[in-house]
Amino acid sequence: MALLELRNVYKAFGGLQAINNVSLTVNEGEIVSIIGPNGAGKSTLFNLITGVYKPDAGEILFEGKPIHGLKPNEICRRGIARTFQNLRLFTNLTVLENVLISQHHRIKSHWLSAILRTPQYLKEEEEMHQRALEKLSFFGPRLMTFRLRQPVYVLSYANRRRTEMARAMATGAKLLLLDEPSAGMNPRETQEITQIIRRMRDEGGYTIVLVEHKMNLVGEISDRVVVLDYGEKIAEGDYKDVVNDPRVIEAYLGRKED
Numbered sequence: 293m294a295l296l297e298l299r300n301v302y303k304a305f306g307g308l309q310a311i312n313n314v315s316l317t318v319n320e321g322e323i324v325s326i327i328g329p330n331g332a333g334k335s336t337l338f339n340l341i342t343g344v345y346k347p348d349a350g351e352i353l354f355e356g357k358p359i360h361g362l363k364p365n366e367i368c369r370r371g372i373a374r375t376f377q378n379l380r381l382f383t384n385l386t387v388l389e390n391v392l393i394s395q396h397h398r399i400k401s402h403w404l405s406a407i408l409r410t411p412q413y414l415k416e417e418e419e420m421h422q423r424a425l426e427k428l429s430f431f432g433p434r435l436m437t438f439r440l441r442q443p444v445y446v447l448s449y450a451n452r453r454r455t456e457m458a459r460a461m462a463t464g465a466k467l468l469l470l471d472e473p474s475a476g477m478n479p480r481e482t483q484e485i486t487q488i489i490r491r492m493r494d495e496g497g498y499t500i501v502l503v504e505h506k507m508n509l510v511g512e513i514s515d516r517v518v519v520l521d522y523g524e525k526i527a528e529g530d531y532k533d534v535v536n537d538p539r540v541i542e543a544y545l546g547r548k549e550d
């Protein structure tokens with residue numbers, strides 16, 4: 293069974309058909325990349341999957357159950373987490389606090405237990421702390437020592453991106469949607485994040501869908517590549533086949549990029 297399935301999904305903004313009859317399946321353990329020229333509908337697709345937008349028509353299923361129409365927090369609780377092209381961290385909070393906050397929906401203790409600091413609450417708090425450290429350790433020691441207690445606003449752009457990825461993992465999600473994970477990263481950092489995404493799948497057990505403009509990253513890690521243009525899926529398959537597809541070449545060359 294597919295972990296995620298989109299069936300004939302449509303979404304328009306006024307007269308603009310941003311997503312036009314898109315069907316897509318993602319199997320457990322896959323790394324699938326969504327590519328396409330600017331304005332092709334990639335972010336809209338993420339917003340539809342995560343419940344920010346409701347499809348005008350079509351179905352979105354996660355683990356075989358419909359999720360279209362659910363609120364973003366409910367979709368997150370079901371097991372889908374995302375990162376954003378423009379990061380959405382609490383910049384005044386520390387790295388650790390940002391990763392802890394993403395787990396609050398997992399707390400089972402009553403609020404009174406939190407005030408009274410009962411043994412059950414303290415145990416849950418400790419588990420959350422350990423989970424945060426485990427996810428942050430994916431990125432090596434750089435976020436683990438003094439940076440753990442630094443506010444996010446002092447971090448480099450690349451470290452903010454890494455913190456956001458750790459936060460998404462800590463939600464307990466099975467499926468991670470990464471919106472341009474290498475944006476703002478230099479070639480060395482891009483190479484490193486490519487390896488980390490692969491480890492997130494291999495060691496972390498996550499299924500990953502990513503939107504990315506850097507083709508070397510896409511080519512290196514994708515099991516499958518899906519190409520959108522003007523909201524339509526114009527190609528899907530192996531990276532080499534897809535980038536040599538005449539429709540894809542035309543989509544990229546035929547339009548002036550921003």
Ligand SMILES: Nc1ncnc2c1ncn2[C@@H]1O[C@H](COP(=O)(O)OP(=O)(O)OP(=O)(O)O)[C@@H](O)[C@H]1O
Pocket residue numbers: 305308310328329330331332333334335336337
């Ligand atoms: N909330 C919105 N209201 C109106 N139009 C929108 C909205 N969101 C997206 N669009 C339009 O839908 C189309 C697809 O946009 P989207 O951001 O999904 O593309 P994209 O492939 O992610 O582009 P980029 O690579 O530039 O991020 C664009 O024409 C965009 O202007």
